[in-house]
Amino acid sequence: xxxxRELHDTTPATALEEAREALQRALLxxxxxxxxxxxxxxxxxxxxQAEVDRVEQAPFIDGLLAELPDPAHxxxxxxxxxxxxxxxxxxxxxxxxxxxxxxxxxxxQELAFAxxxxxxxxxxxxxxxxxxxxxxxxxxxxxVEDSRQKDYALAARSDTAxxxxxxxxxxxxxxxxxSAKDPDRS
Amino acid sequence: xxxxxxxxxxxxxxxDRLKSDMTQYGLSWWTTDLDARARWKxxxxxxxxLHALLKRGRAIRTADVYQVDVAWVDPRPVIHTEIVTKLLxxxxxxxxxxxxPAFLLFGGPGSGKSSSLRPLISRPxxxxxxxxxxxxxxxxxxxxxxxxxxxxxxxxxxxITYGELRETFLAGTPNPAGVCIDLIGDxxxxxxDWWRLDRAGYRVYALLAQCPxxxxxxxxxxxAVETGRIVDLDFARKVGDRPRKALDALLxxxxxxxxxxxxxxxxxxxxxxxxxxxxxxxxDGSFGSVGAAATKVAS
Numbered sequence: 001x002x003x004x005r006e007l008h009d010t011t012p013a014t015a016l017e018e019a020r021e022a023l024q025r026a027l028l029x030x031x032x033x034x035x036x037x038x039x040x041x042x043x044x045x046x047x048x049q050a051e052v053d054r055v056e057q058a059p060f061i062d063g064l065l066a067e068l069p070d071p072a073h074x075x076x077x078x079x080x081x082x083x084x085x086x087x088x089x090x091x092x093x094x095x096x097x098x099x100x101x102x103x104x105x106x107x108x109q110e111l112a113f114a115x116x117x118x119x120x121x122x123x124x125x126x127x128x129x130x131x132x133x134x135x136x137x138x139x140x141x142x143x144v145e146d147s148r149q150k151d152y153a154l155a156a157r158s159d160t161a162x163x164x165x166x167x168x169x170x171x172x173x174x175x176x177x178x179s180a181k182d183p184d185r186s
Numbered sequence: 187x188x189x190x191x192x193x194x195x196x197x198x199x200x201x202d203r204l205k206s207d208m209t210q211y212g213l214s215w216w217t218t219d220l221d222a223r224a225r226w227k228x229x230x231x232x233x234x235x236l237h238a239l240l241k242r243g244r245a246i247r248t249a250d251v252y253q254v255d256v257a258w259v260d261p262r263p264v265i266h267t268e269i270v271t272k273l274l275x276x277x278x279x280x281x282x283x284x285x286x287p288a289f290l291l292f293g294g295p296g297s298g299k300s301s302s303l304r305p306l307i308s309r310p311x312x313x314x315x316x317x318x319x320x321x322x323x324x325x326x327x328x329x330x331x332x333x334x335x336x337x338x339x340x341x342x343x344x345x346i347t348y349g350e351l352r353e354t355f356l357a358g359t360p361n362p363a364g365v366c367i368d369l370i371g372d373x374x375x376x377x378x379d380w381w382r383l384d385r386a387g388y389r390v391y392a393l394l395a396q397c398p399x400x401x402x403x404x405x406x407x408x409x410a411v412e413t414g415r416i417v418d419l420d421f422a423r424k425v426g427d428r429p430r431k432a433l434d435a436l437l438x439x440x441x442x443x444x445x446x447x448x449x450x451x452x453x454x455x456x457x458x459x460x461x462x463x464x465x466x467x468x469x470d471g472s473f474g475s476v477g478a479a480a481t482k483v484a485s
Contacts (some may be wrong), residue, residue, distance in 0.1 A: 014424060016418070021370060024348055027344055028352055035256075042341065046244055047244065049244070049245070052243075053209055054242060055243075061243055064214055064217060065240065067217070077228045082228070
């Protein structure tokens, strides 16, 4: 526990060193409570150091803050968005969707659309990536599903299907279907 | 590591500049680090916390980004395992004694605990590889960045070094090659530490590194400039004779038969000591004769 006297007797940097020495001891020989208390001491010391740094580094901190987004405006990047950017595999998205359909960041309309057939997530990824509206996507996908069920199924099962001939053909058909429906996109 | 040839004001100036660089790095690294960005970009609550910390002027530790309650989140557990596996892979068991040695290295910052005393206890064919070395762990963490991030990885480094390795060496079967623990030393705890190590199955040695304070301060500054690892100078001064008192507490308990210390020595690690080995200034002979260069402990 940090005593008031210690707070006044030590500089923030010294208090931090002492708190970290306490953490070392707690981790080596102490109990969970000792570890928690050491972390609290570290937090308190860091807070004291922050009061100094906030003044001494004010221009640097203000410059950083100006470059960062406002926390109120930062929206969580959903799994479907990550998939659209290539940060998540299609198979991972499907797995997460099967565990909890509401966890991947779909709108209610997209959720209803994908719930009909989870393979439609593949098309939703493309739509997110290319900024295609759901209503445009729906009609194309329905058409493709009717006419090219086999290729669609093959493509939808593979993470690397973007390079497979079957998927290229499917995508070409899908894109041409979109272009025909929405001339502004071409 | 950059080896520098600076002294006096030039060293002070570089030390001060380094402190400022480290402060700025601690405030800003998470805004550009790819892994950290990926984490806060997908977690607006985390971003809100980090943003608020920055707004108050607080350094952002790796623990602030990757620790939730007490658990480390991806990819840290994998990194921790890799570091521990690597360090333990460098340990070789040379001695098969029923009670392996545990070496408590006492000394203030800059006293030469690691640089002068660790070599005494790590001779091949004798005892004690030195797995519990925070310096070795620290540099393996990706945010260390040649020392600029030594402050922000400090708590994670402690978790790996003392937390995970405690599970390996201080609980269950003792490490057959022994353990080595660097501590500043505290008379309030040193006898308790002896008991814990004894109960863990080790025979315990105590070693104390001492040198003039001004030399320790000079070493701290030099090490900071060479490796980026900074220790607060006021803290180094405040430590005072606490390491000596920690050893004295052990020696008192040993004299009274409360504990049975396997061996002990006080070493002069000052720059004027024998080149390559500290001088023994007190001890029971385990590490050589008083007044002579230290020798490695007999197994």
